[in-house]
Amino acid sequence: MASLLICGISCTGEQPPRGGGTLVAAITTDPGHLNTAITTNGGVHNAAGLLYNGLVSLDETLKPVPDLAERWEVEDAGALYRFHLRRDVLWHDGRPFTAADVKFTFDELLLKFHARTRASVGPALLRIDTPDDSTVEFHFRRPYAPLLLQLDVEEAPIMPKHLFERGDPLQNPANTAPVGTGPFRFVSYRSGSEIRYASNKQYFRGAPSLDNVVMRIVPDLGTQLVALEAGEVHWLFGVPGPERARIRRDPRFKLIQTPGVSGGSNCVTTLGFNLDRPLFRDVRMRRAIAHALDRRQFVDRVLFGEGRVADAPISSRIAFAHARDLAMPAFDTAQAARYLDSVGWRRDGTAVRTSRGVSGTADGTPLVVGFTAMPGQGVYGDLLRAQLRAVGVDLRIELLEPAVFGQKVFTARDFDTAIVAYCNGTDPEIGVRRQYVSTNIAPVPFSNLAAYRNPVMDSLFDHAASALKVAERQRVYREIQELAIRDQPYVWLVETLSTYAHSIRCNGLAASSHFAVKASCTE
Amino acid sequence: MKQGFVLRRLLQIVPTVMGVVLVGFLLIHIAPGDPVLALAGEHGDAEYYAFMRSRFGLDEPLPRQLVTYFARVATGDFGVSYVHGRSTARVIMERVPATLLLTGSALLMTIVISIPLGALAARRPHSARDIGISTAALVLFSAPVFWVGQLAIFALALKLGVFPVQGMASAGSASTGGSHTIDVVRHLALPAMVLASQELAALVRLTRSGLMDELARDHIRTARAKGVGEPWVLMRHALPRALMPVITVIGARAGQLIAGAVVVEIVFGWPGIGRLLLTSLQTRDTPLLLGLFLVISFTVTLANLVTDLLHSTVDPRVRLG
Helix, strand or coil: CHHHHHHHHHCCCCCCCCCCCEEEEEECCCCCCCCCCCCCCHHHHHHHHHHCCCCEEECCCCCEEECCEEEEEEEHHHCEEEEEECCCCECCCCCECCHHHHHHHHHHHHHHHCHHHHHHHHHHEEEEEEEECCEEEEEECCCCHHHHHHCCCCCCCCCCHHHHCCCCHHHCHHHCCCCCCCCEEEEEEECCCEEEEEECCCCCCCCCCCCEEEEEECCCHHHHHHHHHCCCCCEECCCCHHHHHHHHHCCCEEEEEECCCHHHCCEEEEEEECCCCHHHCCHHHHHHHHHHCCHHHHHHHHCCCCEEECCCCCCCCCCCCCCCCCCCCCCCHHHHHHHHHHHCEECCCCCCCEECCCCCCCCCCECEEEEEECHHHHHHHHHHHHHHHCCCCEEEEEECCHHHHHHHHHHCCCCCEEEEEEECCCCHHHHCHHHHCHHHCCCCCCCCCCCCCCHHHHHHHHHHHHCCCHHHHHHHHHHHHHHHHHHCCEEEEEEECEEEEEECCEECCCCCCCCCCCCEECC | CHHHHHHHHHHHHHHHHHHHHHHHHHHHHHCCCCCHHHHHCCCCCHHHHHHHHHHCCCCCCHHHHHHHHHHHHHCCCCCECCCCCCEHHHHHHHHHHHHHHHHHHHHHHHHHHHHHHHHHHHHCCCCHHHHHHHHHHHHHHHCCHHHHHHHHHHHHHHHCCCCCCCCCCCCCCCCCHHHHHHHHHHHHHHHHHHHHHHHHHHHHHHHHHHHHHHHCCHHHHHHHHCCCCHHHHHHHHHHHHHHHHHHHHHHHHHHCHHHCCHHHHHHCCCCCHHHHHHHHHHCCCHHHHHHHHHHHHHHHHHHHHHHHHHHHHHCCCCCCC
């Protein structure tokens, strides 16, 4: 009888999928620490996302679904959010997770150190209450619509109060030997080499089937790819454009492409004009450049066909806010030439236009425009230069490493035009507002690059943030986008995708912060 | 006499290292770039970045930052890395073993291979063997190291599968003892060979030209005339004197052992100091950079001292002082 029973499970040939295995993922930089609540640095989030949870998570359609919070209510027309937390969640060190952890994480970590959450939720929030151990209430000064999209593990990972309540959070030992609630727990961190995680057997959604995940630090992207081919690595967070076609054809690998996850997602590569420069004060000048650009070519040549032409200032992935059928400036070199002529930049048989009657510019000055970018975006510059050359604009490219780019463009404001991947996030409040409102013209990286000032725009954004009905927000964001196109402080070039690659020896992988939670690997 | 020299030189190390760190400090601050982006990530508001700057003392006037830094260093506190949030000394010390292992093995490989090769080439100048050795060394020296590295990975790791592609040990390996050592040696072989290939040329050529000069001298002719065997002439009479410039070059290389090898460490994902130097430069992690400058300049000056002492041992004509 006993043998029959055993046979009933194991002799049919239909065994349940065998779990286990070790997944090795390649990351580019040594994150330095693994606390995702004190930074928005993508390297730290890639390396440590598996350790933590947010109050909610976002499904593929960006709809909030339960995570640490099992349900929630929105009251007072959107000024009060009440979350009911799961009671079965344990920290990796065995202590129970409670509402006090949530309040502490927001008050002492996220609202102080997480740049996005601090900048967006911070000013609107009045206080956080914990009526009991499993209830958290967020009280806002005024109705605040986007909160539920800002509580996932990327935007608001919850940290253990019992480890962080003493001392300086930036130097807490738990930053390099972290404790979370997530599907994997920390095992070891070898500086410059690798970070090891093991399956969290007590995970409240059930233990992941993988035994281990190793985050391997491989700085060179070429080496990462070879390591994937040699079977030393199973998951890459990025694949260089020219290599994607080859990897896609290779049956040993699979590619996953998404517009990104959460805060760093839905990026629109954007050319910004420095409106402090007399050259770009006249909107005709900005429109001329917009009309001169064939943005389809950026998709084909820079993105290797993976991505799409931006057809609105807001990413098409934020479906409710993205406006359709807008009058974006079409590729029309004749129109560009007419605008340039009308401003006074004439082409009298010369390759580069010269000024005739441009106010503040001596006649005969050639039309030379500076272009500043980080090295990774230099390829955009080459194509921009070629396209602008056709209408008589001489683009001078200057490539600066990130630390210098941030300072030169946003602090010193010493540039004519610059290119930035504005990641819109899951709500325009997260990643769109910062480009347009005049209060965000500051020596701050990735703020309002153009230094665009329009009081109407400012009040429209305020209205959109506090309107609770989606239809109302949709209407206001449409107005915002129409106004943005009229004023043209930016040219929205292309929407980009993130590309992940994995070996077919591992399956169940997904492009999210918890990418390995459902994965299994065979040796 | 010798002790006085050593003591004097040791005392000179302090101002030299302080000078390097001071110049480094000024250069970092004169160069454009802002650490706050790497520290905090993007998307913050002005208030946030101001807050982060004040947390790390970046809003203080430069002279005060400098005084604070040196006052701390005097007490043995090298500050806290912006990016790692831990003591700079600890972050550096964690990387030192890996770097010493890589650069040390490469240097050893270079010495063991290049001196015999140089001697072989010098025995019959302008012979096919000499031309072959010199050309091969020159080709390896001229090829960019990242390219040699990629080729080595492609051929020896990916196609032949002899060596692993990257890292210092197998991913996630918890092995210890003998199997761990074998694992590390397998990972070490390729980057050490590539690094050594770059150093070979200089030493081969120096050994060769030094020996050729030496072998043409009178005392060698005398030795040969007395009937001393050729190997003995080479090893005992010519080589020690020919090795003087070689020792200088090796000494200079030894001083940089701890500075790591930026390109090779990046191509092979080797967790050493060279990579730490580059990333801390990119993120403008000033305390970490200054700590690295300090450690590297200290070893360089120390190695120079040892080189001078070696000179006087190998060649008694060299006077110290």
